[in-house]
Amino acid sequence: CKTSEVMNNGYIFDPQSLALAPVGSSREQVLLSLGTPSTTATFDGEVFYYISQKRTRAAAFMKPKLVDQNILAIYFDKDGIVKQEANYALKDGKVFDMISRTTPTGGRDITFLQQILQGGGSGINGARNFLNNLNPGQ
Amino acid sequence: CNTKKDIDITKLGVDTDPPELLYNQGLANIKAGNMAEAGKKFDAINQQQPFSEWARKAMVMSTFVKFRTGRYDDAVQTGNSYLRQYPASEDADYVQYLVGSSYAKQIVDITQDQRAAQQTIEAMSKLVTNYPKSQYVSDAQEKIRFARDQLAGKEMQVGRYYLERKDYLAAISRFRIVVEKYPTTNQIEEALARLVEAYYAMGIVPEAQTAAAVLGHNYPDSRWYSDSFQLLKKGGVEPSENSGSWISRAGKKLLLGT
């Protein structure tokens, strides 16, 4: 049985609407045809990025593998008219190790003891809890 | 199970000691460290003459006792009912501070719901706006800063979750929230550095350069900046600010420090 699965993440390109937003079209036209961008690159939207990824997964337990990624960048001039469009493909991506260090944060974390005390429940709830979680050994 | 004996309400007299005596007994108990007993004394005053000046002071102390004994929800409840009855009294700022601190004590690790951090910010902001001259304002601001660090930390945690899975779009949106909504928190450096990583991994080098440049401007000696610098240098690129990009706009805002 075919267990491999294909997943389309991020923006879903559809060819007809792409044609409606050529160079020279206005910001509203782009928004109308392509929809809200995945992310924008300027405070007032100097550049729209539409990011799309495709992943496959050979079997249900595997991690989905990134097999395709393309990003459409639409650059606007001062008056909000598309002056240039660029495409980034998967091969443009750089491969490197991300920094593993993280900035420390605070806040109480539950200790095992707390979980037991909290989890046990007292009185009738505790008794019922212990009864309806019964399962045969082995 | 336990057969609780019925209480004969006719004998439940009013605590006949004068409120002043009860109040001092309460204070003595606090000094002796016997919080539960102190709490009872203050509640007795409140029962006896609910609107007297002593009752008001007793309510303040009762909130304090509940806070000290870790009964944070009760402290918040008593504190808030005090603030509803005596919004303009001279202890109101202290009670508001106690309410805010009760929430602050319940702030949990960033992998869990940060509702308590949100509530801390709301309560402490009320203190700062309603009682600007109060002595607790500085500590309130410190607690607000810590709570905002927590909220920013949560966005970073989710952002890193997606970055690990190469979900650059989801990661960038999360890091972006930290840069735009929490620029003054301790997470800002890492947020910018993660943006460099995300844009660079997608191959959108100009954005990565700008993010690194803004990070460099604001935190030149930060380890995160040196990491980003190394990363770009390995790829033969320098952090350079293309002023049009949103990050540089955000960066300028950082410089001005809103």
Added chain:
Amino acid sequence: SGAGVITLASASVAEAAVIQRVDVRGAERVGATAVRDNITIKPGKSFSPSDIDSSVKQLYATGYFSDVHISVSGSTLVISVKENQLINAVVFNGNRKIKDDKLQGIVQTHSAGPYNEATVQADIKTIKDAYASIGRNDVQVTTQTAQVGQGRLNVAFVINEGDRTKIDKINFSGNQAYGSGRLASVISTKKSNFLSFLTRKDVYSPDRQQADQDALRQFYYNHGYADFRIVSADATLNEQSNEYTLNFNVDEGPRYTYGDINVVSTVDGINADELKGLVITQKGSVYSAKDIQTSIENISKRVASAGYPFARITPRGNRDLTGHTIGIEYLVDQGERAYVERIEIRGNTRTRDYVIRREFDLNEGDAFNQEMITRAKRRLDALGYFTKVDVSTAQGSAPDRVVVIVNVEDQPTGSFGIGAGYAVGNNGGLLLEASVEEKNFLGRGQYIRVAAGAGTEGNRTYNISFTEPYFLGYRLAAGFDIFKNQTSSDDFYDYSEEGFSLRVTAPITENLATTLRYNYKRLTYDGTNDWQNNLSAPYLNLVNNGPWTQSTVSQTFTYNTLDDQNLPREGLIAKFTHEFAGLGGDSNFYKLSGKARYYHMISDEADIIGSLTVGAGYVMPTDGKLNVFDQFTLGGREIRGFENAGIGPRSSHGDPLGGTTYFTASAEASMPMPGVPQDIGLRIAAFADAGTLYGNKANLFGDTLNNDSSLRASLGAGLIWSSPFGVIRVDYAVPVAKESYDKVQNFRFGIANQF
């Protein structure tokens, strides 16, 4: 409380008035300052009639006043109030089931608060509701008050709890296709019986009644009755006997089978014919809402991965009323293009954010796909960490953006349990096992279980097991088990085994999973009593040259489509294992074994469940001879009517030597025990077992061997009880075909549906 009367002196209403002083009358206890603090009118500031109105409202809101008058005379504002009595103390008498502080939390009347009749009546109702929710409907609540000093009083809520409200009868009318017993097992509410105080299943509540109705609808829709409807469902309380009678009047309607099945697509680029293969509802088979739902999910999955995540799949049924068939047409059309902006996880006070987020195949920024969200919700519910999982959507920051909000409520996942378990060894019987288990260790989704068991004849079991469901980020459940078991059930030797196993389980499809295991085991045989001249040669060898070690690698495939793990009525569960021993240790063999059990309803009406089981196994040495403990043993657990290891090759002294090959088969039918209330969960069963064990590759050290491959068989009957300690059964079986040297044991305790 009475409405305030606003009297306004001659000052003309239109222009705003200003007052210099506020004069308060009648607030001896509450005190004038509190009254001044609680009004919006301040001296020196202008105010309008609406200010007066809001001040009156605000004063009433404090609850301390039974009457409020505000009037303006000249430049002073006169507030005259009539104070409510103040409460000194509130007490609860006669309550045992619900504690004081819980009651104090839900009533409004509290000490230092105002006493007014309306709040007290409301509190009485709240207390009654609280008792009703734990199944005590005839609780009586009255109040007593006692004056204490001036205008001050104590309040006592006197509660007479009465005893538990039971459910006397549950009646079904209008049902022909399914018997009342069968329908009673579908709904969660049960008739009262001696176990109810523990199980609490006989507590009537309106929302449970609603849930039961949905359960009935679900049951009928999944068994072909598309027109099923509930005519009426009511519960009448018999005041004297304090018992409810529940009545469900149903109209089953005809049983439908599928008519023509069709898939239609209005989305260009999606070819409907390709999708036909995904539909599991075939023409002619019995209509089932679940199959339709599964078909929709299959199509939605295929269409989404083909690049059309926005496509929507809606089933349209057209009924043929005379032929009792329903044609189903799956319409695939274009849904609106929306993207998930954020996935907000709220309420997780223990479970970590990533443990919840990783159950979504959908990431932030992806196309909004309802099917994926329902799948994630199903997975989250299945985790068992939450009492409540609500997934809702809210408008995002742009018209085509949606925020998915996941609201969970953590539940205590730690539990202490007592259950029945099997002892080890050739004739180990049943034992009682106590276990402490945590399903969501530190909120990381990890599973920990520590258990110890004890039984007769020195049977002891100890085990610790740990599982991480997402090993290294893969959807692989990796873990380890450490165990030590011992028994002295044999007259001439005590047997003990200890060891550990490392395991990784990978799901392949929704119903198929495979587990890789490394197992290390140390076995010791200690001779007891006069073992030298009572044990056969192979066993003497086991005792003298112990302890023995086994180091094996194994892979198991498990296929499970059972509808219910505790009491399956439909579906198949099958397991195939192959194991290689020889990575060190004293055993060198390659062992194959498999077992499958198929459940099918023989009669829905009488709730008779049929099941067929087949099993087989073969072991071959890979280096020289096998040890006795490497070979299969066959006995009462597989073929009832015999002792454990009571079948198959035996040494001269009667010690079981096991065999290299076995086959087993069993057929069973079970039905509810007539004349016993459904809630107790008693069923009777009749069964026929058969099987054989033969072949020997073990070193006999010169001992003679009785070994032949004749078929053993037995017939018998059993009693199955789904008790709070698990589903236990006792069987009585009579062997009808056996060898002279086989060991018979007619009675046997066991764990039902153990696989």
